[in-house]
Amino acid sequence: MAPTLANITSTTEPSKVTEFVIHKGFGVKGLSEAGLRSLPKQYIQPIQERVFNHDQTSSTLAGKSIPIIDMSKWDDPKTGNSICDAAEKWGFFQIVNHGIPIEVIERVEKATHRFFELPAEEKNKFSKENSGSNSVRYGTSFTPLAEKALEWKDYLSLFYVSDLEASQLWPSACRDELLEYMKKTETVIKKLLEVLMKRLNVTKIDKEKESALMGSKRINLNYYPICPNPDLTVGVGRHSDVSTLTILLQDEIGGLYVKVEEEEETNNNNNWVHVPPMKGSLVINIGDALQIMSNGRYKSVEHRVVANGKSDRISVPIFVNPRPSDLIAPFPQVLANGEKALYKQVLYSDYVKHFFRKAHDGKQTVDFAKI
Numbered sequence: 001m002a003p004t005l006a007n008i009t010s011t012t013e014p015s016k017v018t019e020f021v022i023h024k025g026f027g028v029k030g031l032s033e034a035g036l037r038s039l040p041k042q043y044i045q046p047i048q049e050r051v052f053n054h055d056q057t058s059s060t061l062a063g064k065s066i067p068i069i070d071m072s073k074w075d076d077p078k079t080g081n082s083i084c085d086a087a088e089k090w091g092f093f094q095i096v097n098h099g100i101p102i103e104v105i106e107r108v109e110k111a112t113h114r115f116f117e118l119p120a121e122e123k124n125k126f127s128k129e130n131s132g133s134n135s136v137r138y139g140t141s142f143t144p145l146a147e148k149a150l151e152w153k154d155y156l157s158l159f160y161v162s163d164l165e166a167s168q169l170w171p172s173a174c175r176d177e178l179l180e181y182m183k184k185t186e187t188v189i190k191k192l193l194e195v196l197m198k199r200l201n202v203t204k205i206d207k208e209k210e211s212a213l214m215g216s217k218r219i220n221l222n223y224y225p226i227c228p229n230p231d232l233t234v235g236v237g238r239h240s241d242v243s244t245l246t247i248l249l250q251d252e253i254g255g256l257y258v259k260v261e262e263e264e265e266t267n268n269n270n271n272w273v274h275v276p277p278m279k280g281s282l283v284i285n286i287g288d289a290l291q292i293m294s295n296g297r298y299k300s301v302e303h304r305v306v307a308n309g310k311s312d313r314i315s316v317p318i319f320v321n322p323r324p325s326d327l328i329a330p331f332p333q334v335l336a337n338g339e340k341a342l343y344k345q346v347l348y349s350d351y352v353k354h355f356f357r358k359a360h361d362g363k364q365t366v367d368f369a370k371i
């Protein structure tokens with residue numbers, strides 16, 4: 001019998017679960033709604049990848065948090081310094097008073113729920129196979145064909161080419177709200193990059209640099225439904241983003257953890273801090289492309305998302321990226337004082353392909369560009 005919402009259970013054989021989740025487009029949301037009492041086998045992560053595994057090599061730090069930066073006086077050198085310090089030390093920070101109206105953010109949250117509430121059949125029209133476009137992809141987990149264990153997440157990923165293309169290809173359930181939000185984030189993205197470039201002695205962002213820093217954008221809608229055994233799996237496994245910058249909107253549920261390197265040597269130098277949700281704030285993180293272009297000065301830091309047994313969660317990252325056809329390398333200004341280049345020149349589309357060819361594996365993607 002074909003797998004349907006009604007006959008999927010914890011003991012349904014793995015190939016049927018795959019058929020239901022991936023090919024029929026029900027996603028893990030469908031599994032969650034089928035009321036499974038326990039997690040299907042293919043979602044069980046190896047013990048070292050689980051967040052709360054009570055293992056000495058992985059724990060969470062209470063009381064430590066990523067910086068919160070008030071953007072209302074963004075051209076004040078103090079604000080600039082906080083941004084650059086956070087990008088060097090943490091690779092992650094939250095911004096408040098960033099100028100994006102709360103109503104715009106709330107409309108994005110509503111639109112995200114509206115998309116995932118659509119029947120599986122409707123959402124599946126946007127799968128890679130069915131959409132007929134590389135710019136639109138509805139899917140589940142990260143890269144299921146390459147993963148030994150799947151992640152408890154569904155997503156819609158939209159590559160922005162133009163408003164015209166978006167109006168033709170993006171789902172109408174969320175298109176207008178996402179385009180409005182992307183427009184509103186432009187100023188803050190430019191301000192952040194401008195400030196970050198100043199510390200690298202890049203005072204003029206010419207056309208070539210503008211392309212390498214923000215030549216393309218991708219917006220993802222992430223949906224993490226209630227999970228029957230949250231301790232055995234993950235929402236998103238350990239990874240760093242391949243972007244220049246990521247602007248992340250999260251709802252009030254929480255569950256994003258960021259890795260911190262302890263300064264002093266301890267037995268346990270593998271620690272994670274929670275990124276607490278704050279209404280109206282946005283989480284900013286440095287991606288691999290900016291780590292490469294800054295020759296390691298700004299850090300793209302590992303992060304991951306837990307699965308949740310009590311609440312559904314959504315998040316909406318905008319990945320600000322180089323153009324796929326850009327060659328990226330440490331900026332000459334960064335190397336001007338004789339600093340040795342840590343990264344070679346890579347074609348950005350090759351870098352991204354490398355990322356998607358393998359399961360999430362922490363910070364290993366950047367080795368692709370290491371000299």
Ligand SMILES: O=C(O)CCC(=O)C(=O)O
Pocket residue numbers: 220222236241248250255256303304305314315317
């Ligand atoms: O859901 C989140 O909070 C983060 C998601 C994430 O890291 C990503 O989509 O790259």
Ligand SMILES: [Fe+2]
Pocket residue numbers: 239240241303
């Ligand atoms: Fe990420």
